[in-house]
Amino acid sequence: MSSKRVVSVGKVYVGGSNKVSVQSMTQFPASAVDDNISQIKQMEYAGVDIVRITIPDEESAKAISRIKKEVSVPIVADIHFDYRLALLSIEHGADKLRLNPGNIRNPSHVRDIAKAAMERGIPIRVGVNTGSLPRDIVADYKNISREIVESALREVEMLEDTGFRDIVISVKSTDVIVTISGYRLMSKLVDYPLHLGVTEAGGFLQGTVKSAIGIGGLLLNGIGDTIRISLTDDPVREVVVGIEILKSVGLREGVEIISCPTCGRQEIDVISIVEKLSFLTSAVRDRLKIAVMGCAVNGPGEAEKADIGIVGSSGKGVIYYRGKIIKMIDAAKAGEWFLSFVKDILDRRDRYES
Secondary structure: OOOOOEEEEOOEEEEOOOOOEEEEEEEEEOOOHHHHHHHHHHHHHHOOOEEEEEOOOHHHHHHHHHHHOOOOOOEEEEEOOOHHHHHHHHHOOOOEEEEOOOOOOOHHHHHHHHHHHHHHOOOEEEEEEHHHOOHHHHHHOOOHHHHHHHHHHHHHHHHHHOOOOOEEEEEEOOOHHHHHHHHHHHHHHOOOOEEEOOOOOOOHHHHHHHHHHHHHHHHHOOOOOEEEOOOOOOHHHHHHHHHHHHHHOOOOOOEEEEEOOOOOOOOOOHHHHHHHHHHHHOOOOOOEEEEEEOOOOOHHHHHHHOOEEEEEEOOEEEEEEOOEEEEEEEHHHHHHHHHHHHHHHHHOOOOOOO
16 A cells, blocks of 8 residues: 655655655754754664754755755755745755645645745655644544544645645654554545654653554555654664664564563573664664574574574573574673674674685
């Protein structure tokens, strides 16, 4: 059920058979140029595909061109209330616009934006949130999923009236069930790319859980073309969580870490090893399965199936590579050796080919 239409956000294609892209948003207005550049570079390292920045004033709109000179990912201008900032953002190189139907309500202003975007070949995301729906729509319905869909379609119709078709749609709610229902309905009504997200999902733990259920569930049903994880946290963590969700549903390659929950049987420091391993492999895009198992109950079976593994057993750390035991080390030193071994493999993948 992925969209038939494809839009180009700079060098990133969204929709159709293209890979599901990961987005995030910086924590600064665009006018804070150096802060934005620094944070975007961190997101790039984490694997972000598209970055959105806030445009609250003219200075921010004009800063887009300066930011783009220093980063490699497409930049989306986030516009609210003042349509003139959208026009200025287009002029200064924005690769995409995000408009909220709840706060740019004058149809002539929407048409002006559409015409300018069409001239430059810039797509527009119609981004609806339950917290900023037009009052008349809220009054018309008792079904919030239908309300957010209706709000988005009203804006889409205004864009289409100008001949504009490079549209992406999002219908986000803080409620996971409402979010899923809204996107399911929207996917039946349009063939535009869908930007998935559970809006204002909360802090790292709560937001990750809600996003994994909402976004992951939709992706498993073939709905969605690009995603943003909304966390009250460092946006780099949004990128990491997004990539992990895509990996979990089979839409992105990377390192999969298999590790056991802690219990009284563990003979190696599983928590410490996994924390360091996660950091070590965060930017790796090759398919690789690594097992970190605390004891010999399930450990050998998981480690044998993994590309690389470590198992705590009889006071030792047993190291596996490609299903075979290659080394046994005292448990107290095994974690450090194992991490060094993994790093060496990542740095020189062909060294152990045999």
